[in-house]
Amino acid sequence: MxxxxxxxxxxxxxxxxxxxxxxxxxxxxxxxxxxxxxxxxxxxxxxxxxxxxxxxxxxxxxxVVRHAADDLIAQTTPPTDGEPLERLRTSVTAYVDYVVANHEGYVSLVKAAAGGNESLRAIYEDARSALNGRLFHGDDAGEIVPDTPAARLLVQGWSAMTEELVLSWIDDSRGVTREELLGLVVASLPAVVGVLGTGR
Amino acid sequence: MxxxxxxxxxxxxxxxxxxxxxxxxxxxxxxxxxxxxxxxxxxxxxxxxxxxxxxxxxxxxxxVVRHAADDLIAQTTPPTDGEPLERLRTSVTAYVDYVVANHEGYVSLVKAAAGGNESLRAIYEDARSALNGRLFHGDDAGEIVPDTPAARLLVQGWSAMTEELVLSWIDDSRGVTREELLGLVVASLPAVVGVLGTGR
DNA sequence: CACTCTATTGACGCTCGTTCAATAGCGCCA
DNA sequence: TGGCGCTATTGAACGAGCGTCAATAGAGTG
CATH class of the missing domain: 1.10.10.60 (Homeodomain-like)
Incomplete structure (x- = not known):
């Protein structure tokens, strides 16, 4: 040749x-x-x-990482109307479907952020806070999650859990359906935030 | 010289x-x-x-990663008696205190697992499943968490959330005390598992 | 059909991971 | 006490791969 x-x-x-x-x-x-x-x-x-x-x-x-992050943000634009819990469900669904469809690219993004230097991490953090931020910055912000230090911490934790759940589910769904997964992820946010009252 | x-x-x-x-x-x-x-x-x-x-x-x-993982496992031996929720609290406390005391080593472990190749990831997964597994393998296993595919998925997610919470808290505690953090982590496991009934 | 602009090349230097035969510390035995 | 052997340790040499730069060649324009 x-x-x-x-x-x-x-x-x-x-x-x-x-x-x-x-x-x-x-x-x-x-x-x-x-x-x-x-x-x-x-x-x-x-x-x-x-x-x-x-x-x-x-x-x-x-x-490359910024390219993947921008793609993620662009392809999961959140709904602007509807009830908070319904908006949450729609957003989570878009996120899950994106990760399923672009599995390779998303894994590439996550691995780079976790293992890489500060600037790679920063790109990932920006994308993540964009995903979360727009969920809780509507007119009805606070209906689901109050704005306190502990609550912000919990939302960050819930994000990590969501990512783990979705990637782990893709890796081996073990009989859990997509609908069940969506139900678990969506329901766990209020459940986790509800902990705020009980902690001492 | x-x-x-x-x-x-x-x-x-x-x-x-x-x-x-x-x-x-x-x-x-x-x-x-x-x-x-x-x-x-x-x-x-x-x-x-x-x-x-x-x-x-x-x-x-x-x-190096295996060395750090072994150290983590060794220094957080779980209690063998007491009520399930109390054992959970004791284990989580040991975990949090270890991560605080050995912050550098623990970050080294996590970064390697997330960004590295398959064998590095396997070492980390083993350590993590050892931490989780011994929590739910007593005589009273199942008192906190049932043994179903969805439940296993949720426990894995809770682990990721716990790790994120602790590392993020160490990075910037923002007025959240150690006791509050422990309360949040411990309470969030039953809260998350409680979601199992509501999901459809 | 030149002519210019710039996308593209390929060879060179240098850092860094890896190899291997040679060297030297330390215990053992006479 | 003094030599001897085992093996922990060295350092020079090799090759792969990152990064640089002056030279080359497409493609549009007059």
Whole structure:
């Protein structure tokens, strides 16, 4: 097979191509398990071009994670009307369906945030607070969750639980249906927040 | 300053020294941010010796994580008697106090598990299931949590929430006291499990 | 059909993980 | 007490892979 001819794309197109490829490749390998050589070959470009667009391997990783996070936020826009509990259910459903549909990309995002440096973590935290924040910032904010330090802590914990439940369920649903999962996640927020009264 | 004289330790001592140092160094840096050069210099040994003991950088990382996990398990032995809820509270207290006292080591463990490869994740999963499993394997197992697929899923989620709560609280307690935190964590398990009846 | 702009290349330097034959501390036995 | 052997330890050498930079070649424009 002869060497492929050099193809010239617009910066936006090339950037998009490289980010999409990065999300796919980083879902199963960690960053240092992914060599620039492999990435370049897979994309049909030279090593140098990656540095022209992203400057460093780390910066490329950050761009990939931000790309995945933006996608998550965009594809799970919350409803603006309806009762609070119903809005919660709709949002959770969108989140679960997104994670199911984009499993690889989402795992890539979570792994990067948990294992990576401060800036990667920051990108993830921003996405997460965007997901949570818009749930509790309507006109009827406070109907489900009061705004106290302990309550904020609990909401953060509930988010972590939700993520664990969904990823674990995808990994092995063990006879639990999607509807049951949604019911568990939605019901557990009020249940957890209800703890606020009992703690001493 | 002259080069330090070569010190000869027993394999057990040297191994212990390197593992302890590894836990400390990997708490703030990720694995690829930690060079063998730095590690060797910090330990006062040559690069080659590390390979003599662990074979590779990856294998060293695994040994460090296993070391931290074993320490966690050993230092949080659960009570064998008392009422279920009281045992739960005692176990959670031991866990929280351990994480507070060994913050760096614990963060090192969690980051490795979340961001690392399959074997690192397996080590962490084993430790976690050991922590949970011994809570619900007494003679009175089932008094708090029934043994169904959905319940197992929820317990796993509760574990993730607990970890998030404790780490987040250590990072910024925001006026929440240790006692309040313990109350929240302990009370949230029955609260979450109570959801099982309501879900449809 | 030149000509310019810039997307793209490929070879080079350098850091860092890994290997391996050589070295030296420490207990043992005469 | 003094040599001897075992093995903990070393450090130079190798290779893989990240990052740089001047040179090259598509694609639109006059």
């Amino acid at each position: 002869t060497t492929a001819p050099r193809t010239r794309l617009s910066p936006a197109e090339r950037r998009e191509q490289l980010l999409d490829l990065g999300v796919r490749l980083l879902a199963h390998r960690s960053l240092d398990e992914l060599s620039i050589d492999l990435l370049a070959e897979e994309a049909g470009i030279s090593r140098g071009l990656l540095y022209h667009y992203f400057g460093s391997k780390q910066a490329f990783h950050e761009a | 002259t080069t330090a004289p070569r010190t000869r330790l027993s394999p057990a001592e040297r191994r212990e020294q390197l593992l302890d140092l590894g836990v400390r160094l990997l708490a703030h840096r990720s694995l690829d941010e930690l060079s063998i050069d730095l590690l060797a210099e910090e330990a006062g040994i040559s690069r080659g010796l590390l390979y003599h003991y662990f074979g590779s950088k990856q294998a060293f990382h695994e040994a």
